[in-house]
Amino acid sequence: MSGNYFSGLFKGVKSLLVGMGETWKELWTKKVTAEYPENRKTTLFVSDRWRATLTMPHDENNEHACTSCKVCETNCPNGTIQVIQKVIETEEGKKKKVLDRYLYDLGMCTFCNLCVLTCPSDAIVFSKDFENATFTRDRLKEQLNKEGSKLREKKKEVKPEAEKSAPEAE
Amino acid sequence: MAEQIIFYILAAVIATFSIMAVSTKRIIRSATFLLFVLLSVAGLYLILGYQYLMAVQIAVYAGGIMVLFIFAILLTHKPGESAPSKPIAKRLLIALLSVGGLAFCTHIIVHNVSKVYSYSLGTTGSDIKYIGLTMMGTDKYQYLLAFEAISMLILACIIGGIMVARKRK
């Protein structure tokens, strides 16, 4: 009994010292902290697979690839996307539905990527720009197509699909 | 001069908090006021130059006994409980009794005031070494027997406590 007492005591003291030795080593290890606001232009690493906000790439002619087929809207589990169409008259005099406004609620999105995966014309991608905090809820509801943008002509779509985002690559 | 001012302040504090300690309806407040009284008494000792006594007063009464009191209160009372007020006749009786007691004490003090002064001569009593030797000495006016008797009492208390607290089979 008394043997237990003393051996327990010394064992305890020894294990405490071992623990303190570990923390002492930790004190001198290199600090792993990535300093975010200072490093945002330099060493900030955001994985290519990170999905921060939905964007609709526009080319230099202010044209996008969205045909307003609404596949993304039906596929979105949260009802985050709202595609509003308008009817315009083409040169041949035919009536055609094109994209009027592509509304996206960032505050509702779970970034599941279903919209991007199912988009038949690869009109939308997720960007890595994660700095999206706002002061009001309304600001999170964005319109993705720019003012005055229009649908890209067919011939341009023959280009190799270099813009495909990384998550789709399997 | 300064000492007198401090003495009167302390005396006033002692008097006020003593009355508050017995007149308040919440037991925990009463304990706190009693603590203030004890601390002021320690201040009185400091004025007299009995530093050792002051430290003992603080350590034993304020640090030890009051903590025990408050612990006991914490374990047995609900917060926000007040004592029920006593009927008016009882309160009058209590007031009368305490006034009578006060008069009795005053009489004794005033009557014996010259003797009280004659006792407080010499400052050797505040020396720790002197206190320690007196506590452990066996001569006349020394306290080894009383000291040991009290320690036996405390030992008995400890054993009794263990007996009460032990696991019953």
Add this chain to the structure above:
Amino acid sequence: MNYSQPLELSHVTAWLDEVLRGAMPEFWALLIEYVLIGVVLLTLYAVLALILIYAERKITAFFQSRLGPNRVGKWGIVQSVADMVKILIKEIIYVKKVDKVLFYVAPFFMIVASMLTFGAIPFGQGLQVVDFNIGVFYVLAVSSLGIIGVLLAGWSSNNKYSMVGAMRSGAQFVSYELSAGLALMTMVVLSGTMQLSEIVESQRYCWNLFNGHISAVIAFVIYLISGHAETNRGPFDLPEAESELIAGYHTEYSGLQFGFFYLAEYLNMFIIAAIATTVFLGGWMPIQVKGWDTFNQIMWYIPSYLWFFAKAAVLVFISLWVRWSFPRLRIDQLLNLEWKYLLPINLVNIFVMVLLVLSGLTLTGLFPNVFGN
């Protein structure tokens, strides 16, 4: 031996005293000096707390391989000032069902208790406010007042978490106060006096820690452990165990009242370190070797208060080191540690120390011409 001490603060105090006494009657001079001492102590108290809070946060970060506060000023050096500014103007919530008087009195108990202890610490040569001949005992007595603040805070908050926190804190404090006191008493046996200034003087050539070798080292470790436990920090912070008790006894306190508790906690950490420095590590006395006059002179050029604060800082660092090394204890483990280990060892240790002193086996007893005063 008279060494020159150009940077000593006691020169300033002596000069101030002379000027004041020359300019006015003694009563007023004393009054002004008292007020000055009070102001200086309060300032030192606040500044030390700020420094300690900053140091704690930085060292904590380093132990966890982080960087710690670094965005306010260079290396975040004014971080705790920002905290202070914020907490000074934070709302103090008037909780409806608390015991009003006690609720407001409780934080002051903590502050007053640590202030009273603070006054008795010798910060440097001649930099001690009160130097009782029972210094060690006074420090023990006064620091035991703080626990009443904790108990009252827990009770008066009318909150079950506060209450449980206060009870745990009370149990912990009362038990560890015992072994802290006994460890200090061991050293009193060694140095033969309770007066803090004399204890420091007696360690001129040999710190008490080495003077009493085995016994003193055991007492030192026990004092550090129990002092650490008294401040409710580190592995002993179960009165504030946040996963069980939210914030323990100060759950209901906000704003400046909480600031008082926060301040007192850090200051208690410093006070424990300061007393350990004074009693075990030679206080403000510079390192000196008998006979090496040049060496001693060089050591004396460093002012005594710097010696004191450096030694105390090392102990504070050890306290933080322990805090970030070990997981929190359970209440039964906590009480086991005290009653089954620290207290019996302490009692044996005090006896061993008495034997050492009586048989002259201390370092000063064995080698009086090397270590003796």
Add this chain to the structure above:
Amino acid sequence: MDVKDVKIKGIPYAEFKHNDYLEDYVKELQANGVNVVVSKLDELINWGRSNSMWPLIFATSCCGIEFMATAAAHHDIARFGMEVVRNSPRQSDVMIVAGTIVHKMAPLLKRVYDQMAEPKYVLAMGGCAISGGPFVDSYHVVEGVEKIVPVDVYVPGCPPRPESLFYGLMQLQRKVKLEQFFFNKER
């Protein structure tokens, strides 16, 4: 005080989003007319407040885990002076609502908010706290915490990455730095 004076280390003013909100806010303040001395004092106070935001984590789901990552070594919320996570609402400054709030939890959220001492701020972290997120059509989910408590900053993401939360906290700091302590009629 001008909005442009509000500087956050590391990110220039123009690169912040939603600056127009702050500009409107300042215009509203300046309509009252602020004394110079008072506004200097205000600056000191706001400096203190914005640099010592002690969070209270109201974490009900995965965003709470992301907060832990934020507090851990690699991201280290302590750099902002915000690592003092007070568990008592009385002592905290900013409540980080991280996770889905269901109707049963809503009164508790409100109560915790009410228990906080002024000045208090709320940061909604993640889709669930902002809008109900993927559970928005369920019968039991609160559609955004702003229906219960006033929210100062919304940090979208599911969950947001730690840097996102930092960005949100810096937005909050900017907002705090524009506040008026003295002669504020709304108080």
